[in-house]
Amino acid sequence: MQVLNLKLKDFRNYKTLNLDFAPGINLIYGLNGQGKTNIVEALYFFAVAKSHRVLKDKDLIMYDKNFASLELDFLNNDRQFNAKINLFNDKNREIFVNDIKASKNSELIGRFNAVLFSPEDFCIIKDGPGERRRFTDIAISQVKPNYFLKLTEYNKVLKMKNKVLKEGISYAGMIDIYNEKLAEIAADIIFYRNKFYEFIKPVAQEFHRQIALSLDKFDIVYESCVKINDRKKMKEDIYNKLQDLQLKELDERFCIFGTHREDVSFYINGKKVKEFASQGQQRTVILTLKLAQAEYMKEITGEYPVLLLDDILSELDATRRKYFLSEIKNKQVIITATDKGSFGRRKDTKLIQINDGKVI
Ligand SMILES: Nc1ncnc2c1ncn2[C@@H]1O[C@H](COP(=O)(O)OP(=O)(O)OP(=O)(O)O)[C@@H](O)[C@H]1O
Ligand SMILES: [Mg+2]
Numbered sequence: 204m205q206v207l208n209l210k211l212k213d214f215r216n217y218k219t220l221n222l223d224f225a226p227g228i229n230l231i232y233g234l235n236g237q238g239k240t241n242i243v244e245a246l247y248f249f250a251v252a253k254s255h256r257v258l259k260d261k262d263l264i265m266y267d268k269n270f271a272s273l274e275l276d277f278l279n280n281d282r283q284f285n286a287k288i289n290l291f292n293d294k295n296r297e298i299f300v301n302d303i304k305a306s307k308n309s310e311l312i313g314r315f316n317a318v319l320f321s322p323e324d325f326c327i328i329k330d331g332p333g334e335r336r337r338f339t340d341i342a343i344s345q346v347k348p349n350y351f352l353k354l355t356e357y358n359k360v361l362k363m364k365n366k367v368l369k370e371g372i373s374y375a376g377m378i379d380i381y382n383e384k385l386a387e388i389a390a391d392i393i394f395y396r397n398k399f400y401e402f403i404k405p406v407a408q409e410f411h412r413q414i415a416l417s418l419d420k421f422d423i424v425y426e427s428c429v430k431i432n433d434r435k436k437m438k439e440d441i442y443n444k445l446q447d448l449q450l451k452e453l454d455e456r457f458c459i460f461g462t463h464r465e466d467v468s469f470y471i472n473g474k475k476v477k478e479f480a481s482q483g484q485q486r487t488v489i490l491t492l493k494l495a496q497a498e499y500m501k502e503i504t505g506e507y508p509v510l511l512l513d514d515i516l517s518e519l520d521a522t523r524r525k526y527f528l529s530e531i532k533n534k535q536v537i538i539t540a541t542d543k544g545s546f547g548r549r550k551d552t553k554l555i556q557i558n559d560g561k562v563i
Contacts, residue, residue, distance in 0.1 A: 216560035225553035233557035239539040252308035316508035332466035386442035407495035
C-alpha cells in the first residue's frame, strides 16, 4: 500500500494542499498547531471513512466554509486508485472511487489500508471495553468487508431491539425475532474476532519481547460472550442466553448481552496491563498491538498497510526508537514531529515542513 498524493481543499486549516509522498519515510514537521495532525487525519479518513478525532463531518470543514474536499491517489497491490471525499455542512458526504460514486462508506473502506499510531491510543488500554472493541473492529473491517457489513447490521438490529426494550412494550414475539437475528450475526462477528486474536497473539508476543527488551510474558485474552468454537452451537448458545435474559432486559430496558459487550484484556506476566502497567509499559503494549495489527492486515491482503505515526517517536527512548525504525524499514511511513531531529540527516526521508496550513 502506498500513498502517492493528497489534495485538500478547505479541510481544517488547509485552504488548498497538494502533497506528494515518497515510498519510504515521510516526515511532516512543524510547530504545534500548524496542521500536521490534520494531514494524518485526512489520510486516515480514507482508510476508515471517518475522522479519528471528531464525529461530525462539519468539524472538518474550514471555519466559515460550507464544503471541503479530500482527494487521494494511492497504490494498492500495484494498481493505482483515486478516491475523493466531499464533505458538506448541510448534507451527507459524497465518496467517489475512481470517479464512480459510492453509495455507502463500505465501498470506500478496504481500498486504502492504514494503521494509525496516535497519542490517543492510550485509551485502548485505559478506557472501557468500547475502545478495545473499536481497535478490533477497525483492524478487521479494513480488510474483511463482510465483517464491517455484519457489524453495521448487528448495530441496526440492536438499536431496534433497544428501542422496543426502552418503550417497555413487553411484546415477547418481537424480542424473539430480534434475538434470533442478533444471535446469528453475533456468531459471525465472534468467528472473525477469534481469528483476529488467534493471529495477532503470537505476533504481538514476539514484538513485545523485542520492544520491551525483557523476558516479560505478554498475553492477550479475548473475552468472548460465548466459550464455544462451533458456529452453529455458538448461535444457539447466544440465542438461549438472550432468551433467558428477556425479563431482566425488559426490566433494565436495554440489551445487556452480546458482542456489543465483549472485551479483550492484556496481561504482562499474568497481571492486567490496565491495572498495573507504567506509562512506558503501556506504550510498549500499544506499539506491539498496532504492529501486530499491521501484520494481520498484510496476512489478509498480501500488502503491508501505510503506517501513520502521529507524535509517537518523540515519546520513545533511544533504544525503542531504533528498534521501531528498523522494524518499519522498507515500508511507507508518515511521521509527524515538531522538529526534524535525526531525520534531517537521513537520505531515505522526505521532509515536509508545515506552517499555518501550508507546506513550506
Ligand atoms: N475546521 C477548522 N477550520 C480551520 N482551522 C482549523 C479547523 N480545525 C482545526 N483547525 C486549526 O488547525 C490547527 C491544528 O492543527 P493540527 O491538530 O494538525 O496541529 P499539529 O500541527 O498537529 O499540532 P501539534 O504539534 O500541537 O499536535 C489549529 O490551529 C486549529 O485552529
Ligand atoms: Mg498534532
